[in-house]
Amino acid sequence: MLTVFDWAVEVVEQYLTEVRPCLGCLEHPAMFLTERGTRIATAYVNKRFADIRAEAGLDELLTPHCLRHSYVTHLAEQGCRDSTFRTSPCVT
DSSP: OOOOOHHHHHHHHHIIIIIHHHHTOTTOSSSSBOTTSSBOOHHHHHHHHHHHHHHHTOOTTOOHHHHHHHHHHHHHHTTOOHHHHHHOTTOO
């Protein structure tokens, strides 16, 4: 059981049907790519997250990895079994 917001499904479907084909890399294993069709670097995600976090005035301890843990916590609160967590790509 994997839970997502309805709007997130729509956004990902739109990306996959309208944006991804324009990148010319339909077979690339990464979900989200740069405009050059390459994998988005973890360092770039962390930098952008830090910039947005600072603009929002949030604690520097908040990281993208914290969000992954929050997601697992929400799954647990919804009654997901531990085995779901071990197989989820969001658990590291």
